[in-house]
Amino acid sequence: MAVYTPVSAEVLAEFLARYDVGELVSAKGIAEGVENTNYLVDTTTGRFILTLYEKRVDGGDLPYFMALLDHLAARGNPVPPAIKDRSGTAIQTLEGRPACLIKFLSGVSVSHPTSAQARAAGVAMADMHAALADFPETRANSMGVETWSPLFERCGRSLDTIAPGLYDDLGFAIDRVVGAWPQAMLDTVTIHADLFPDNVLMRGDAVSGLIDFYFACTDLRVYDLAIMHSAWAFDATGAHYDAAIGDALTAGYEQRFPLSSVEQAAFPTLASGACVRFALSRAWDWLNTPADALVTRKDPLAYVRRLSHYAPELAKRTR
Ligand SMILES: Nc1ncnc2c1ncn2[C@@H]1O[C@H](COP(=O)(O)OP(=O)(O)OP(=O)(O)O)[C@@H](O)[C@H]1O
Numbered sequence: 001m002a003v004y005t006p007v008s009a010e011v012l013a014e015f016l017a018r019y020d021v022g023e024l025v026s027a028k029g030i031a032e033g034v035e036n037t038n039y040l041v042d043t044t045t046g047r048f049i050l051t052l053y054e055k056r057v058d059g060g061d062l063p064y065f066m067a068l069l070d071h072l073a074a075r076g077n078p079v080p081p082a083i084k085d086r087s088g089t090a091i092q093t094l095e096g097r098p099a100c101l102i103k104f105l106s107g108v109s110v111s112h113p114t115s116a117q118a119r120a121a122g123v124a125m126a127d128m129h130a131a132l133a134d135f136p137e138t139r140a141n142s143m144g145v146e147t148w149s150p151l152f153e154r155c156g157r158s159l160d161t162i163a164p165g166l167y168d169d170l171g172f173a174i175d176r177v178v179g180a181w182p183q184a185m186l187d188t189v190t191i192h193a194d195l196f197p198d199n200v201l202m203r204g205d206a207v208s209g210l211i212d213f214y215f216a217c218t219d220l221r222v223y224d225l226a227i228m229h230s231a232w233a234f235d236a237t238g239a240h241y242d243a244a245i246g247d248a249l250t251a252g253y254e255q256r257f258p259l260s261s262v263e264q265a266a267f268p269t270l271a272s273g274a275c276v277r278f279a280l281s282r283a284w285d286w287l288n289t290p291a292d293a294l295v296t297r298k299d300p301l302a303y304v305r306r307l308s309h310y311a312p313e314l315a316k317r318t319r
């Protein structure tokens, strides 16, 4: 589920009256997603997404995210900008939450992408990076390399309740990956930082939407590709790597940004960093979400297992 904050039809109709979008026809909560409340809203003029930002999105970051979406949309990237109301305001407050009405994009996110879809998604990421080259705003990565050790320590020995020995194994991996992090050697740009298959909408083999920019930040460009690679090229358990998908994704990206020898050499470390980052955020959520909550908890171990592919030297310490 992802409706943390209910919005009644009356309140929504009043909210929509600020915009030139016609009148409310129907609204229903969207089950996918875990971070924010999302409604699919139909009006007499079209279809929209209403997002109410929950705990993980800081309202103070919304102007950055919305400027980023406007920048990309203006350059032809398939992203959903927020709709502005009659006074030109995009970021609103609804039921005590920051909220935006967002352009609806057609397409579906695929759970098992084909090579052709992975290639198209790699091209779409490269197009996005090219379009962001002149985006002037910056935002620190709230899940960046310097946050991993503190978050790891906040999880603490409770990690061993997820799997015996996880505290020692993940701590070992974090030390190695952070120690080898190639920060100064690579381009720093604006990145999406969470371009999982569920954040790419597709129509057939074509990308029709890139969504969920709420981790977007200023960080290493090839780290964005590494995050995407780690998210797309494994089965759900994280134990099985699909080389055809990984290669297609990278080949699509390299049409525009061929990886230099330095980037190729850094890639396993960057991808291991992605494994650490998502293992940690999932572990934190796992430990802090009651087992009977309506939200489906994501498996941290699926990311720990991916480390064996990118960093076999860490494998003996991971499962
Ligand atoms: N602009 C859009 N156009 C069409 N569908 C959208 C749009 N934005 C969101 N959706 C739909 O809503 C779902 C949830 O959106 P989103 O991934 O942004 O939510 P979230 O709670 O931030 O999720 P996540 O767990 O991925 O962080 C998506 O899977 C997609 O089906």
Ligand SMILES: N[C@@H](CCO)C(=O)O
Pocket: 194, 196, 278, 281, 282, 298
């Ligand atoms: N994409 C993330 C969740 C949202 O940040 C994950 O699968 O762990």
